[in-house]
Amino acid sequence: MLSLTLSADQPFNLDKTLSCGQVFRWVEAGGWWTGIVGDKVIRIRQDGDHLTWDGTDEPFIRHYFSLDLDLPAILSGIDRDPIIHQAIEECRGLRIIRQPPWECLVSYIIATFTNIPSIKRRITLLCREFGNEISSGGEACFSFPTQEALARAEECQVRACSLGYRAPYLCQVAQQIEANPGWAGTIRKLPYEEARTELMQYRGVGRKVADCVLLFGFGRLEAVPVDVWIERIIRQHYLNSGEKANYEYLRRYAQDYFGPFAGYAQEYLFCMRNDIAKK
DNA sequence: TGCCAGGGCCAAG
DNA sequence: CTTGGCCATGGC
Numbered sequence: 161m162l163s164l165t166l167s168a169d170q171p172f173n174l175d176k177t178l179s180c181g182q183v184f185r186w187v188e189a190g191g192w193w194t195g196i197v198g199d200k201v202i203r204i205r206q207d208g209d210h211l212t213w214d215g216t217d218e219p220f221i222r223h224y225f226s227l228d229l230d231l232p233a234i235l236s237g238i239d240r241d242p243i244i245h246q247a248i249e250e251c252r253g254l255r256i257i258r259q260p261p262w263e264c265l266v267s268y269i270i271a272t273f274t275n276i277p278s279i280k281r282r283i284t285l286l287c288r289e290f291g292n293e294i295s296s297g298g299e300a301c302f303s304f305p306t307q308e309a310l311a312r313a314e315e316c317q318v319r320a321c322s323l324g325y326r327a328p329y330l331c332q333v334a335q336q337i338e339a340n341p342g343w344a345g346t347i348r349k350l351p352y353e354e355a356r357t358e359l360m361q362y363r364g365v366g367r368k369v370a371d372c373v374l375l376f377g378f379g380r381l382e383a384v385p386v387d388v389w390i391e392r393i394i395r396q397h398y399l400n401s402g403e404k405a406n407y408e409y410l411r412r413y414a415q416d417y418f419g420p421f422a423g424y425a426q427e428y429l430f431c432m433r434n435d436i437a438k439k
Numbered sequence: 440t441g442c443c444a445g446g447g448c449c450a451a452g
Numbered sequence: 453c454t455t456g457g458c459c460a461t462g463g464c
Contacts, residue, residue: 181445268445275444278462324460329447366447387445406454430445 164218166209171231173253174206180431182376183257184267184280185287185304196287197224198260199303201296226255226379234381238418238425243397243436247428250435256376256427261344262337263304264377269329269364271372278322285321286330310334329364336362344378352380367407375423384414384426389433396438 166172178186178193186195192205197216204213204221213221222228235248259267270286271279290309291302310318311334319327337343347355352374359370368385375383384390386407394410395403398417405413418425429436 269447271444272446273444273459274446274461275463277464278444281462319460322461325447325458326460364447368446372445385445388443389445433445 161212161214162218162221163210163212164221166211166227168209169232170227171253172206172211172225172227172255173251174204174211174225176251176254176431177225177257180251180254180427181276182427183259184271184276184283196294196301196303197263199292199294201294201301224258226258229255231255234421234424237421238428240418243393244418244425244428246436247432251428251431254428254431256379256381256424258379259376260304261347261373261377262307265333265337265359265362265365265369265373266304266310266330268369268372268376269333270323270326272326272364272366272369282322286318286323289317289321307334307337311338326364332363333365347374347378352382355380356383367411371411375426381421381423382415382419383423384411384418385423386410386414386426387430389430389437390414390426392437393429393433397436 174193175188178188178195183195185197186193192203194201194203196202200216202213202215204211211221231253235252239245239248267279267283270282287302287304290305290313294301294303310330313331315327315331318330323330347358350358355374355378356370359365359373360367365373368387371383371385374380375385386394391410394414395405398413399405414426415422
């Protein structure tokens with residue numbers, strides 16, 4: 161069991177970070193969060209300024225939870241109006257996690273046109289079916305399926321994980337990625353707009369999924385995924401009623417308005433969606 | 440029970 | 453370039 165003490169000037173809220181809907185493989189029970197990242201089973205809890213965990217080392221924890229970033233500086237940069245201010249007050253300490261790109265890509269393809277409980281359930285089924293079993297001492301845990309495993313999977317077997325019409329997307333994107341193993345390095349080197357265009361070449365990846373992958377999988381903190389909730393919030397609180405706005409308009413609006421850390425603003429607003437988005 | 444969900448694809452206008 | 457129908461599934 162390892163531990164670290166958070167610095168007093170760098171807030172971190174483990175519960176908000178893991179429950180806000182950016183990751184789908186963490187479960188809380190009895191004050192402990194258990195999650196599977198790569199081939200590691202990690203158990204972690206927070207007591208005030210103290211983190212305690214096992215399953216990985218401290219550098220991984222610091223990197224995965226972005227503990228190296230100056231969160232107060234980020235939050236003061238986006239704190240531009242009473243709406244986002246309320247979200248910052250309520251969710252302070254929420255940090256955007258650095259997800260493995262492949263897991264992030266597949267997860268957000270699965271996340272299209274559904275709800276968060278269903279996403280978690282489907283990813284669990286997919287890992288059980290196509291991942292590798294990891295010994296964890298407790299109940300059986302499974303790693304996220306590799307691109308090779310999904311590329312070779314039978315579509316009907318993928319579909320059996322309650323994935324519906326997304327099953328062929330997953331099989332095809334796995335084959336595309338397998339044929340282009342340097343894909344993540346390519347994305348990482350490109351500027352935002354070009355990286356986005358590159359990502360959208362993959363099956364099942366449109367504007368919104370591309371923005372999610374850039375934000376959560378590649379640390380592009382300027383990316384603003386616009387799902388139905390964020391669209392509602394921007395329309396209700398930031399635009400004139402009836403103002404014409406498609407996806408690109410909404411995304412650019414948020415990026416121009418909130419600045420280089422607009423992705424953080426997006427995630428804080430998303431975390432507060434049930435309080436600030438009506439209907 | 441019906442509506443909705445961290446949308447994307449594809450054809451038609 | 454923009455719009456509209458369609459898509460499987462399960463939570464609420």
